[in-house]
Amino acid sequence: MSHYSIDVPISGMTCAACASRIERVLSRIPGVEAEVSFANETARLQFDDQQHTLTSLYEKITHTGYGIRPNVQVWSVPGLASAGQTGPLQQQLQRLPLQHWQLNLADETVQLSFLPGLLQEATLVAALGKAGFVASLVEGQTEAPAPGFWQQHGRLLLAILLTLPFLPGMVSMLLGSMHGMLPPVWQWLLATPLQCWLGAPFYRSAWRAVRAGAANMDVLVALGTSAAYGYSLWLWLGEGSPHLYFEASSAILTLVMLGKALEGRARRQTQAALMALAQLRPQQALRWSDDAQDWLSVPTRQLQTGDRFLLRVGDAVPVDGQVREGEGILDEAMLTGESLPVGKQAGATVFAGTVLQAGRLVCEASAVGEATQLGQIIRLVQEAQSSRAPIQRFADQVAAWFVPAVLGLAILTLLGWWACGGSLSQAIPPAIAVLVIACPCALGLATPTVIMVGVGQGARHGILFRHAAGLERLARTRQLALDKTGTLTEGHPVLHGRVSWQAGLSAETILRWSACLEREANHPLAAAICRAAGAAESLPLRAFQQVVGEGVRAELEVEGQWRTLQLLAAARVTLPEAAAGQVASWQEEGATVVVLAEGETPLGALALADPLRPGGREALHWLRTEGITPHMLTGDQPRTAEAVARQLGLEAVNAGLSPQGKAERIQQLKAMGPVAMVGDGINDAPALTVADVGLAVASGSDVARAQADVTLLHGRLTDVVAAIDLSRATGRKIRQNLFFALCYNALGIPLAILGQLNPVIAGAAMALSSVSVVSNALLLKRWRPPL
Numbered sequence: 150m151s152h153y154s155i156d157v158p159i160s161g162m163t164c165a166a167c168a169s170r171i172e173r174v175l176s177r178i179p180g181v182e183a184e185v186s187f188a189n190e191t192a193r194l195q196f197d198d199q200q201h202t203l204t205s206l207y208e209k210i211t212h213t214g215y216g217i218r219p220n221v222q223v224w225s226v227p228g229l230a231s232a233g234q235t236g237p238l239q240q241q242l243q244r245l246p247l248q249h250w251q252l253n254l255a256d257e258t259v260q261l262s263f264l265p266g267l268l269q270e271a272t273l274v275a276a277l278g279k280a281g282f283v284a285s286l287v288e289g290q291t292e293a294p295a296p297g298f299w300q301q302h303g304r305l306l307l308a309i310l311l312t313l314p315f316l317p318g319m320v321s322m323l324l325g326s327m328h329g330m331l332p333p334v335w336q337w338l339l340a341t342p343l344q345c346w347l348g349a350p351f352y353r354s355a356w357r358a359v360r361a362g363a364a365n366m367d368v369l370v371a372l373g374t375s376a377a378y379g380y381s382l383w384l385w386l387g388e389g390s391p392h393l394y395f396e397a398s399s400a401i402l403t404l405v406m407l408g409k410a411l412e413g414r415a416r417r418q419t420q421a422a423l424m425a426l427a428q429l430r431p432q433q434a435l436r437w438s439d440d441a442q443d444w445l446s447v448p449t450r451q452l453q454t455g456d457r458f459l460l461r462v463g464d465a466v467p468v469d470g471q472v473r474e475g476e477g478i479l480d481e482a483m484l485t486g487e488s489l490p491v492g493k494q495a496g497a498t499v500f501a502g503t504v505l506q507a508g509r510l511v512c513e514a515s516a517v518g519e520a521t522q523l524g525q526i527i528r529l530v531q532e533a534q535s536s537r538a539p540i541q542r543f544a545d546q547v548a549a550w551f552v553p554a555v556l557g558l559a560i561l562t563l564l565g566w567w568a569c570g571g572s573l574s575q576a577i578p579p580a581i582a583v584l585v586i587a588c589p590c591a592l593g594l595a596t597p598t599v600i601m602v603g604v605g606q607g608a609r610h611g612i613l614f615r616h617a618a619g620l621e622r623l624a625r626t627r628q629l630a631l632d633k634t635g636t637l638t639e640g641h642p643v644l645h646g647r648v649s650w651q652a653g654l655s656a657e658t659i660l661r662w663s664a665c666l667e668r669e670a671n672h673p674l675a676a677a678i679c680r681a682a683g684a685a686e687s688l689p690l691r692a693f694q695q696v697v698g699e700g701v702r703a704e705l706e707v708e709g710q711w712r713t714l715q716l717l718a719a720a721r722v723t724l725p726e727a728a729a730g731q732v733a734s735w736q737e738e739g740a741t742v743v744v745l746a747e748g749e750t751p752l753g754a755l756a757l758a759d760p761l762r763p764g765g766r767e768a769l770h771w772l773r774t775e776g777i778t779p780h781m782l783t784g785d786q787p788r789t790a791e792a793v794a795r796q797l798g799l800e801a802v803n804a805g806l807s808p809q810g811k812a813e814r815i816q817q818l819k820a821m822g823p824v825a826m827v828g829d830g831i832n833d834a835p836a837l838t839v840a841d842v843g844l845a846v847a848s849g850s851d852v853a854r855a856q857a858d859v860t861l862l863h864g865r866l867t868d869v870v871a872a873i874d875l876s877r878a879t880g881r882k883i884r885q886n887l888f889f890a891l892c893y894n895a896l897g898i899p900l901a902i903l904g905q906l907n908p909v910i911a912g913a914a915m916a917l918s919s920v921s922v923v924s925n926a927l928l929l930k931r932w933r934p935p936l
Contacts, residue, residue: 214357477508627822739792
């Protein structure tokens, strides 16, 4: 079985009921999994491409009454303007699965429109090559162009102009007077173009929904406004009554259009974080050309693995790569959160989106496109924003039966008022109000808009949520398990202390001699000692010997004499009482001690320790004050683990655990409440899987990140606090939105049934309900980390 996954932009959805309808239709197909998001208007499809084609699934979506937004690309085709060259090109384009194509001879480009996933760039390049052209994609033209002003705002502005003349009459009606009402013919002339032309999209959408056996918000709007408009015509032409409802149908349509415009604007703002990430990647790059023997500016998309590219001061790195020549200083704050710039030289790694602040670098591309670290971050944020939180299922279930239930209530309201002795003119307004006031849009937007903002805020602060479920579950955490090495500590040893016990030898000499011995070793402690010694003079060395578990031995030439020295674990050397006390003191602090000896005589010692990550004590204090109990889970020896715990003020310590032992301890902690696990290594993967929520440090292993629900790019313990606090803030916003949406309908529908709600007011309330929940979601953008 071969699985294929794609995110498809959907057009024509007007409320959550539309998304639910598409999802139900697609999910009934064997071998197809679908997740449709009304908030960002996409459908994530996963299917067995041995059983189904993308085209067949697109046909299912369009048959349901909705559309697929095409991709629009502009390709540069040098030589297109030459006479007689368009014929072969047009023949090749006709053979491709294109919806539309257009040649522009003036600037030698071709614009192509095609459905997502149906045309690969390699296929297009090959087709153009058969026609004798070498084409390149024009950067920044890979999606449908933004709609023009008329398409976005023109219809709304015209609807407002047609509705404004009704305003004096509506105000008079609210004051109990008929003054200011327009003559019936003028009311009809203003309402008809609004109802039949500007309101046509509501009818088209409603017809598609009904034809597909579903009902959405547009069905309610079309029925309500048509009833008001049609009944007004009957009263005017049939009975000559001056009490018409043209103003109601016009105002309702205009208010709904206004609400959709405001809602769309607010929803676009929820994607600001994703757009900011995408803009970090430059559109152009300087690539070395063997033919031209020079650096040529090319679209970043054209860079391939192995290509060499040039970075000058101020340039953003286009793709991930390795430095081959030069030295420079890069700002990597967007990836690591480190405010200080990082020096780079030959052999160092550079990441897409970072900026060269000083120097000049020649790099070789090692990962391009979505394979770069920035590309993976963008993809992760996209997937998380499109995923569905468990709490959203409740809203989707309500939205699925909401519209049919409202239709039934409207009919019962009409019949009830008529049966209770009222005239048809008294029964229709309450029924229209019921149709207009009840809208599942607010309910459908309540959760996904908050998820989109929450995931975006996390990405801005270096916290990547893999899916919405992890964002929701993290808020319920009551037990937090923390790996020690690489999570509570930096994960690499540094020099903690040095001492000389031999007269005439300084502590600095002990360090220098030790570094000379360790330069041939391949142990992490050896690397730490060499880093601490820095550029100190290296002495001649011979007869080097490394004994696993003990240390190193060698002969070192000092001032013309060969001295036999050994650097051993403290337990392997017999120490005087004073020296033993010093070693014990360091070990109590969690340090590893190595002793430099000559024969049986100890000359001095070095203490090496894994430093704590900054902000650890503050983070643990915040967790305890918020009712979360932290636990250390480590495979290290108890003495070292307890020393680290003392420095952090951490009480619950579980040391000497195997990877399986960590997972078993997580299972035990679950009896005390939901558990989150923070780790970075391969040995943490089982525990990350077993925990209710797994958080992985980005600098850790790929295996750990693959098993985690949340990735912490900056690796700080304070980021764990930020992730939990953001999760809680997101949960609060979701509950607020669901409360607003449910209360709005729970209060509005009874008032409409009882005739206490004017249809125009109902239309305004319905339009503002969706805007209110999206605006409340946007307030989450004010969130800041507590530490």
